[in-house]
Structures are given as C-alpha cells and as structure tokens.
Amino acid sequence: MEPLSHRGLPRLSWIDTLYSNFSYGAEDYDAEGHEEQKGPPEGSETMPYIDESPTMSPQLSARSQSGGDSISPTPPEGLAPGVEAGKGLEMRKLVLSGFLASEEIYINQLEALLLPMKPLKATATTSQPVLTIQQIETIFYKIQDIYEIHKEFYDNLCPKVQQWDSQVTMGHLFQKLASQLGVYKAFVDNYKVALETAEKCSQSNNQFQKISEELKVKGPKDSKDSHTSVTMEGTLRNGLDYSHLPLSDLLKHTPVDHPDYPLLQDALRISQNFLSSINEDIDPRRTAVTTPKGETRQLVKDGFLVEMSESSRKLRHVFLFTDVLLCAKLKKTSAGKHQQYDCKWYIPLADLVFPSPEESEASPQVHPFPDHELEDMKMKISALKSEIQKEKANKGQSRAIERLKKKMFENEFLLLLNSPTIPFRIHNRNGKSYLFLLSSDYERSEWREAIQKLQKKDLQAFVLSSVELQVLTGSCFKLRTVHNIPVTSNKDDDESPGLYGFLHVIVHSAKGFKQSANLYCTLEVDSFGYFVSKAKTRVFRDTTEPKWDEEFEIELEGSQSLRILCYEKCYDKTKVNKDNNEIVDKIMGKGQIQLDPQTVETKNWHTDVIEMNGIKVEFSMKFTSRDMSLKRTPSKKQTGVFGVKISVVTKRERSKVPYIVRQCVEEVEKRGIEEVGIYRISGVATDIQALKAVFDANNKDILLMLSDMDINAIAGTLKLYFRELPEPLLTDRLYPAFMEGIALSDPAAKENCMMHLLRSLPDPNLITFLFLLEHLKRVAEKEPINKMSLHNLATVFGPTLLRPSEVESKAHLTSAADIWSHDVMAQVQVLLYYLQHPPISFAELKRNTLYFSTDV
Numbered sequence: 125m126e127p128l129s130h131r132g133l134p135r136l137s138w139i140d141t142l143y144s145n146f147s148y149g150a151e152d153y154d155a156e157g158h159e160e161q162k163g164p165p166e167g168s169e170t171m172p173y174i175d176e177s178p179t180m181s182p183q184l185s186a187r188s189q190s191g192g193d194s195i196s197p198t199p200p201e202g203l204a205p206g207v208e209a210g211k212g213l214e215m216r217k218l219v220l221s222g223f224l225a226s227e228e229i230y231i232n233q234l235e236a237l238l239l240p241m242k243p244l245k246a247t248a249t250t251s252q253p254v255l256t257i258q259q260i261e262t263i264f265y266k267i268q269d270i271y272e273i274h275k276e277f278y279d280n281l282c283p284k285v286q287q288w289d290s291q292v293t294m295g296h297l298f299q300k301l302a303s304q305l306g307v308y309k310a311f312v313d314n315y316k317v318a319l320e321t322a323e324k325c326s327q328s329n330n331q332f333q334k335i336s337e338e339l340k341v342k343g344p345k346d347s348k349d350s351h352t353s354v355t356m357e358g359t360l361r362n363g364l365d366y367s368h369l370p371l372s373d374l375l376k377h378t379p380v381d382h383p384d385y386p387l388l389q390d391a392l393r394i395s396q397n398f399l400s401s402i403n404e405d406i407d408p409r410r411t412a413v414t415t416p417k418g419e420t421r422q423l424v425k426d427g428f429l430v431e432m433s434e435s436s437r438k439l440r441h442v443f444l445f446t447d448v449l450l451c452a453k454l455k456k457t458s459a460g461k462h463q464q465y466d467c468k469w470y471i472p473l474a475d476l477v478f479p480s481p482e483e484s485e486a487s488p489q490v491h492p493f494p495d496h497e498l499e500d501m502k503m504k505i506s507a508l509k510s511e512i513q514k515e516k517a518n519k520g521q522s523r524a525i526e527r528l529k530k531k532m533f534e535n536e537f538l539l540l541l542n543s544p545t546i547p548f549r550i551h552n553r554n555g556k557s558y559l560f561l562l563s564s565d566y567e568r569s570e571w572r573e574a575i576q577k578l579q580k581k582d583l584q585a586f587v588l589s590s591v592e593l594q595v596l597t598g599s600c601f602k603l604r605t606v607h608n609i610p611v612t613s614n615k616d617d618d619e620s621p622g623l624y625g626f627l628h629v630i631v632h633s634a635k636g637f638k639q640s641a642n643l644y645c646t647l648e649v650d651s652f653g654y655f656v657s658k659a660k661t662r663v664f665r666d667t668t669e670p671k672w673d674e675e676f677e678i679e680l681e682g683s684q685s686l687r688i689l690c691y692e693k694c695y696d697k698t699k700v701n702k703d704n705n706e707i708v709d710k711i712m713g714k715g716q717i718q719l720d721p722q723t724v725e726t727k728n729w730h731t732d733v734i735e736m737n738g739i740k741v742e743f744s745m746k747f748t749s750r751d752m753s754l755k756r757t758p759s760k761k762q763t764g765v766f767g768v769k770i771s772v773v774t775k776r777e778r779s780k781v782p783y784i785v786r787q788c789v790e791e792v793e794k795r796g797i798e799e800v801g802i803y804r805i806s807g808v809a810t811d812i813q814a815l816k817a818v819f820d821a822n823n824k825d826i827l828l829m830l831s832d833m834d835i836n837a838i839a840g841t842l843k844l845y846f847r848e849l850p851e852p853l854l855t856d857r858l859y860p861a862f863m864e865g866i867a868l869s870d871p872a873a874k875e876n877c878m879m880h881l882l883r884s885l886p887d888p889n890l891i892t893f894l895f896l897l898e899h900l901k902r903v904a905e906k907e908p909i910n911k912m913s914l915h916n917l918a919t920v921f922g923p924t925l926l927r928p929s930e931v932e933s934k935a936h937l938t939s940a941a942d943i944w945s946h947d948v949m950a951q952v953q954v955l956l957y958y959l960q961h962p963p964i965s966f967a968e969l970k971r972n973t974l975y976f977s978t979d980v
Contacts, residue, residue, distance in 0.1 A: 213290055215377040220285045220294070223370050227278045234271040238264070240335055254331050262321045266311040277301045295387025298371065302391035371395060421596075422446050423603040425574050427567075428610060430544050432559040433468075437541050439609070440468065442560075443600050444574055447583055448472050449550070451558070452600055467597040471552045474583040478572060479551050493542035495913035501539040502652060503949045508532040509612075536611035540653055548572075554585075563654035565646075566687050569711045611653040612682065622650075622682035623719055625749040628809065630675040630729070631661050634690060636739040637668040637712070642693040645741065647676060649683040649719075659806040662834060663693045675809030677840075680719075680747075688734050688741055689714045713739040719747075756929040758850040764820030767848045774888040781888075781895045784819045787830060788842035789899045796835035797902065798909045803920045807840030815841040846924045853889055853925045854954075862926060863947065866954045878957060883969055893925070894966055897958055904959070914959045922952035 241264050248257045255263075277297060284292050326333040371392040378385050425444040430437050431451065443450045452465035512528045515521075544561040548568045551557040562568050588596065631645050647659040658678040664670035691709040713736030729744040759767025765784050773782045796802050811833055818826050819841070830838060846853055854862060858881055865877035882890060900921065904914045927948075958964070 212377040212379065216374055217285060217288045219370055219373045219377070220281070224278065224282060224285055227274060227281075231271065231274055231278055234267060234274070238267060238271060254329060255325055259321055259325055262314070263318050263325070265314045265318055266307055269307050270311065273301065273304050273307065293383050295384030295391070298374075298391040299387045302394040305395065421448075423605070424578065425571070426600075426604050427606045429560045429562065430541055432561060437561070439537075439541055441465065441600070441604070441606075443604070444571070444578070445596075446578060447474070448596075449476060449575065450596065450600070452597060463601065465597050465600045467593055469558065470588065470593070471550065472583070472585050473575065473579050474585040475553050476575065476579070477551050477553050479549055479557065492545050495915045498539060498543055499915040499919055499952070501535045503952070504535045505532055505539070505652065506949060508535070533611060536653060537609060540609065540611055543654055563656070564648055564687070565711065566648060566655060566689060566714055566716070569714055622684045623680045623721060623747060624682060625680055625747060627678045627680050627683070627686070627719070628675060628746050628748070629659070629678060629686070630744040630809075631672045631688070632742040632744065633669065633671040633673070634739055634741045635669055640666045640668055641712070642666065642695075643670045643712070644691055644693060645672070646689045646691065647678060648687040648689070649678060649680055650685050651681040651683060655687060657801075657805075662808070673810070676806040677809055678806055684719055685716055686719055686745070687714065687716045688736075688743065690736065690739060690741060713737040713741070715741070756848065756850055756852075761820070766816055766820055766845060767850060769850055770853065770892060771886060771888045780891045782845075782892065784845055785842065785892060785896065787826065788838050788845075789896070791830050791838050792835065792842070793899065793902065796839060797906050799835055800909070800911050802835070802903060802910050802912055803839045803843065804912060804916060805836050807834060807837030811837035812840045812844055816844065843920070843924055846921070851929045852927055853893055855885065855889065856928050858884060859926065859928050862954050863950050866950050866957060879969065882964070890969075891966055894964055896921075897964070900959060915956060918952045918956035918959055922955040923948055926951040926954055
C-alpha cells in the first residue's frame with residue numbers, strides 16, 4: 125500500500141487545467157485515431173482535470189517519504205501581513221475551486237460505491253443471500269461515514285466559494301474535517317481485510333464477482349460524474365489517499381492576520397500528525413517512485429511517436445524516465461472521465477541497446493504511405509482551414525466551426541500517422557526489438573542522445589510489478605510535457621500561423637570539428653505538424669573548417685522553425701540501414717531556431733550562428749512573403765530568356781521548345797532522374813543564378829557548365845525559368861477556365877473541357893507543356909528510387925506553371941497564410957490531371973474536333 129503524502133491531493137492537478145480550453149487533440153482520440161466520447165455537454169462547466177490515479181506522482185511521493193520537502197505549519201517567508209491581498213484572495217479561490225471539483229468527483233464515487241450496499245443488505249436476510257451481513261460490513265466498513273463527512277464538508281464549503289469575497293471564512297470547515305480524520309484510522313486498519321474479503325467473495329460468488337471486478341456502477345444521473353466507472357479497489361484506495369488536504373497551498377496565500385490562518389494551521393498540524401502515524405504502519409513500495417539506487421525517478425523527455433506494431437502504424441506517447449523508457453497509449457474513456465495511459469511496453473535503460481544498421485533485421489512490413497494520399501490529406505486540411513477562416517470572418521455558428529475543426533484534426537492525425545519514414549529501432553537485450561518511424565533525423569538523434577546520456581550513469585536492470593507499473597503509468601498524465609498531438613488544429617487561434625512564402629538561406633561555414641571529415645549540412649522546416657528536409661549542401665571533403673557559401677530557396681507552408689543538421693558523409697556501403705536501404709551518415713551536430721516574422725521579414729539578410737555540440741554553423745537568411753513571391757516581373761532585356769515571353773524566345777531561337785528547357789531536361793534525365801527528391805530539394809541559389817546568367821547571355825560554355833553543375837541546381841534553374849515567365853505557361857487568359865474545368869465532376873465533361881483548353885494554348889506554350897509533361901512522367905517512373913511521384917511533381921510544378929501573374933492574382937489571392945488555398949490546390953490538380961492522362965500528342969490534339977460549347 126502506498127504511503128500517504130502531505131503535499132496536496134494526489135488526484136487533483138487543478139493548476140494545470142485552469143486555463144485549458146476545449147480543443148480537438150490528444151484528449152479526444154485514442155492512439156489509433158478513434159474518436160473518444162467528449163466531456164461535459166454544451167452549456168455545462170468544464171471541470172478542472174481530476175487525477176484519480178491510485179498514487180501521487182513519483183516526485184511528490186519520493187519527496188514526502190524522504191522528509192526533505194515536508195510541509196511545516198510555519199508560513200513561507202514573505203507571506204506575513206504584507207501578502208498581496210487581491211492576488212492572495214484570488215489564489216485562495218482557485219485552490220478551493222480545484223479542491224471542490226475533486227470533492228465532487230470523490231463524493232460521487234463514494235455514492236456510486238455505496239449503491240450496491242443496500243440491495244446486498246436486502247438479499248442478506250433472504251434464503252439466497254449474495255453476501256452475509258458480516259461480509260458486507262467488512263467490505264464497506266466506514267465508507268458510509270466517510271461519505272457523510274465529505275458530503276457535509278462539501279455542502280458547507282461550496283456556497284462560500286460561489287459567493288467569494290474578502291469577508292468569507294472557511295478555516296473552521298477544514299479544522300472540523302481534519303478533526304474527523306480519525307475515521308480513516310479505522311478504515312486503514314480494516315483496509316487489507318476488506319480487500320481480502322472482497323477477493324474471497326468474488327471467487328465464490330459469480331454475482332458479486334461482477335461487482336468486485338468492475339463495479340461499473342454509474343454515479344447519480346444528475347451528477348457530472350454520472351458516466352464515471354468506479355472500481356472497488358480504486359475507491360477504497362482513494363479513501364486512503366483522500367485523508368490529506370491542500371492546506372499548504374491555502375496557507376501560502378492567506379495573510380497571517382486573517383481569521384482563517386490559525387484554523388488552517390491547526391488543521392494542517394492535525395493532518396500531518398495523522399498522516400505520520402498512518403505511514404508508519406504502511407510498507408511503502410519505493411521501487412515504483414524511485415530508481416533502484418534510491419534516486420528520484422524523473423521524467424526527462426516525452427513525445428508522440430509512430431510505432432510499427434503488428435504491421436500497422438500506431439501513435440504512441442513515449443516517456444523517457446531517468447532509468448526506464450515507457451511506451452503508452454491513451455485509453456478510451458467515458459465522457460467526463462479524464463484520460464489515462466495504458467502501458468504497451470517498457471525497457472529499463474540498463475537493458476536498452478541500439479542495434480547498428482547492419483545488425484537490424486529487415487522490416488518488410490514497413491511500406492511508405494502513397495505520396496498522392498499524403499498530398500490529398502494536405503489539400504483537405506488546407507481546404508478545411510480556408511473554410512474555418514471564412515466561417516470565422518462571417519461570424520458563422522460555433523458548431524459549424526467545431527465540426528470543421530474536427531474534420532481537420534482527423535486529416536491532420538492521419539497525415540501525422542502516415543508521413544514518417546525514418547526508422548528508429550531500439551532493442552531490449554533480454555527480449556524483442558521495437559521500431560518507431562520518425563519524420564526527421566533530428567528527432568531520432570534527440571531521442572538517441574537523451575537515452576545514451578542517461579545510460580552513462582550506473583543503471584541497474586529491474587522488473588516492475590503490476591502495481592509498480594500501474595503507479596508509473598498513472599504518473600505519466602501528470603508529468604507529461606507534451607499534452608497534445610502536434611497538429612495545427614491544436615493551436616490556439618491567437619498563435620502564429622507560421623510563415624508562408626520563400627525562405628532564402630545561405631549556409632556559409634562551420635567551425636569546431638576536431639578532425640578532418642567529409643562534411644555537409646541539411647536544412648529542415650516544419651510543415652503540417654512535422655519536419656521536412658528541404659535542402660542539402662554539397663559534401664566538403666577532408667576538412668575541419670568547411671566553407672560552403674551555398675544559398676537555398678525553401679518554400680514555407682506555415683513554418684515556424686528552421687533546423688540545420690551537420691553530417692559526416694559515410695562512403696562505407698556496408699553501413700546500410702535495412703529498414704530503408706540507405707547508408708546512415710553520422711550526425712555531427714544539430715540546431716534549431718524559431719522563424720520570427722519580425723526578424724526574417726525584412727529586405728536585408730539576417731546573419732546568425734547555430735551552436736551544436738561545440739560546432740558553430742554560420743548562416744544568413746531572408747524571407748519573401750507569399751504575396752510578394754507571386755509577382756512575375758517581365759525582363760527589361762528582351763535579349764535574354766528569363767522573364768521573356770516564351771513565344772519571343774522560341775521565335776528568336778527558331779525552336780519549338782526553348783533551349784533552356786531542352787538542355788535542363790536532358791541533363792536531369794542523363795544524371796539526375798534517380799536523385800532522391802529531384803525538383804523538390806533546393807539547388808544552391810548562387811549556382812542557379814550563375815546558370816541563369818549564362819543562359820541569358822547565350823554563353824557558348826553552357827553545355828560545359830551544365831555537365832559540371834550540381835543536378836539540383838539545374839533542376840532549380842528549370843523551375844526558376846517557368847516561375848519568372850511574364851505570364852504562366854498555361855496563360856493568364858485561360859486560368860479561370862482551367863479552374864472551372866478541373867472542378868467538373870463528370871469525367872466525360874472534364875475530359876472534353878481539359879483537352880479543349882490545351883488546344884486553346886498558343887503553340888509554343890502547348891508544345892513546351894507537352895514536352896515537360898512527358899519528362900515529368902519519366903521522372904515519376906523512377907519513384908521507387910527518387911521518391912518523386914506524379915503527385916509530388918504536380919505539387920512542385922503546378923503553381924509554377926499555372927500561378928497567375930500579379931494583376932490576375934489579386935482577384936484570387938485571399939491571404940498570405942493561404943498557400944494551400946482552393947486556387948493553389950486546383951493548380952496542383954490541373955497538372956496532376958494531365959500527368960495521369962494517357963500520352964497527349966500535339967498533332968492528334970490539333971486534329972481532334974471534340975465539341976466544346978463554352979467560349980474561352
């Protein structure tokens with residue numbers, strides 16, 4: 125049995141939830157994404173979180189047992205008569221409000237527990253008794269008395285809190301309650317016998333077995349806790365835990381000259397003396413709250429991770445304590461009952477090992493989620509986000525907004541569950557391996573480093589008993605630092621929506637390496653609740669001071685953070701990770717900065733340094749907002765190719781497809797078609813600008829320069845060419861018709877319309893578009909290697925080929941934060957339609973005379 129604590133209610137964590145608002149998050153879904161029943165119905169007050177776990181948190185229990193942090197009736201320093209009256213008054217009310225909420229739950233539980241006592245007593249005098257009178261009195265000993273004590277206390281305290289002011293006194297109520305704690309002594313003395321009697325009766329009587337195993341007795345119908353299930357053992361234990369009061373918190377905020385002060389002080393003294401006498405008789409289970417060496421078990425890190433379990437993805441909440449890693453899922457709970465965790469497995473850190481990539485067993489069950497489905501989810505999320513904004517702007521009904529938020533959360537949850545692909549395997553040296561999938565190498569490194577740091581201590585292996593495991597899992601809810609699933613729908617309305625547009629980053633150099641190595645950096649930004657790798661520098665060979673000076677243009681989709689990771693390149697092909705068939709490079713350092721809009725939204729470059737494990741990486745950045753990036757600025761020099769109409773370029777070159785397009789496509793197909801993330805990974809901006817200058821000048825060294833240039837720079841040059849056209853390749857004039865055509869639901873009508881629109885394009889635009897279309901299809905054929913599907917390519921090129929020039933865009937652009945607006949989604953869908961279409965021949969298209977009645 126757990127010793128009792130002086131330090132406030134173990135079941136009540138009111139302060140954590142005073143400012144919590146209703147939202148769709150981890151509280152509403154279980155770990156597989158199934159919807160939970162909601163809490164109080166509309167119109168009812170939201171109750172503060174009531175923690176009904178059987179014991180206090182490890183820290184609280186350990187401190188009170190050790191005596192190092194026990195409470196004294198003497199007031200803390202600085203709380204003499206000078207205590208701030210207004211603040212102290214409000215804080216006392218907060219403490220009491222939380223305590224009343226706990227009282228209400230507890231009284232309802234006792235009431236529910238007492239419900240079967242009357243029918244049991246009634247049958248005791250019949251010819252077929254369920255239990256004898258003696259058994260009933262033993263099992264339910266003193267519960268009626270405890271109920272009446274707390275009911276009277278609640279009924280007297282509640283009106284005082286409801287009509288709270290500086291004149292209210294309630295110390296006498298706590299003093300009386302403390303003086304009645306003696307009833308718990310009798311309860312405690314009988315506790316073990318009560319449980320044993322209940323166990324024996326359960327084994328010999330099927331009717332009572334159902335009561336003692338579950339006691340699924342509902343609280344009173346009018347009670348807020350009417351849906352809470354009460355277990356026999358849980359409520360008996362709660363009776364024990366309940367015998368101490370939040371007196372220290374009240375004393376802390378009560379002036380010494382207040383009439384309540386001496387009464388609360390007296391109540392605390394009585395409570396302490398009683399608890400001390402009780403704890404002497406209890407054998408504490410210390411292993412559950414301290415490490416085997418007697419140190420306090422503390423929570424070091426926690427977060428949501430996707431685990432591969434039984435060949436499917438499950439969202440888990442993983443808790444790293446000082447000596448154990450625990451993997452849990454949220455239990456399904458009834459309405460009105462707070463969430464609790466269910467432990468799936470745990471590994472003592474003394475038994476935890478990381479298998480090297482070559483030692484890992486292959487995991488054939490890990491299949492990447494289809495890109496097109498992930499893109500569809502993003503589009504649905506963005507469409508719902510737009511609808512929510514419109515509803516708010518039009519002051520729509522809150523129910524409609526909540527319904528949209530719920531749908532958005534469902535899609536964000538699925539995206540979070542299915543997007544991670546980076547394997548993170550841990551192994552129990554005495555048992556099985558476990559596999560998590562992460563979105564970023566950054567997270568994998570963080571978890572690994574945190575575990576390895578703890579493993580440097582002298583740890584011992586152990587096995588937790590079922591009770592110890594229950595206690596540890598019960599503490600997770602109170603100790604967790606990550607409360608909600610990391611999706612944007614969990615953010616408050618006043619939180620920053622993040623940045624939408626283009627972030628220009630120059631990675632300059634790095635210092636602090638102790639020995640020469642082959643070094644490179646990657647850049648990641650957050651998007652849709654998880655991080656995505658966006659750019660990668662070249663490998664700087666055999667150096668301790670790499671100087672890259674490489675510029676990247678990164679598209680942001682509601683991003684708030686930039687991460688830089690520094691790697692040592694590994695060329696050893698034996699170091700292949702069997703989970704994803706990729707060579708594992710060593711992370712030398714990593715760092716993260718917040719993208720503060722005020723800092724980055726300037727025309728000037730902002731230089732910064734990230735320090736990582738003794739390594740310093742210098743970089744610069746500036747940001748171009750979405751509305752600014754929409755501008756298509758015509759070139760003042762008509763002799764070049766960038767910013768010049770495609771018809772002018774092809775006529776000058778006497779070509780059907782601009783030379784720049786043909787050469788870039790040829791080079792990508794020659795040596796970049798198998799490059800991972802081709803067209804998605806940013807090329808170095810300085811290389812792209814150099815290529816742009818060479819093409820504009822029609823330099824004779826173009827082919828030589830192309831053959832030496834990084835392939836991502838060539839891909840970036842092609843994208844830049846289309847983005848800088850004075851009007852999009854599919855023209856401003858036809859843009860509204862493309863938007864209408866892609867929205868048609870009838871397949872035949874859509875086919876008719878979309879083909880007619882292609883025929884309506886000027887010949888240079890159409891021929892170039894069809895040329896690019898076939899190239900992108902060939903790139904997508906290598907998707908198993910380059911990870912670029914048709915959907916990925918449509919996402920990259922759709923807005924580039926369709927996004928209207930500045931004059932046209934003003935009618936379509938709604939807000940900078942609306943990058944995934946209906947227009948942008950439609951732009952992606954238009955290109956995707958043609959990419960998924962059977963080959964389209966220019967000659968056949970022009971010969972075809974399908975009827976289409978709408979003028980364009």
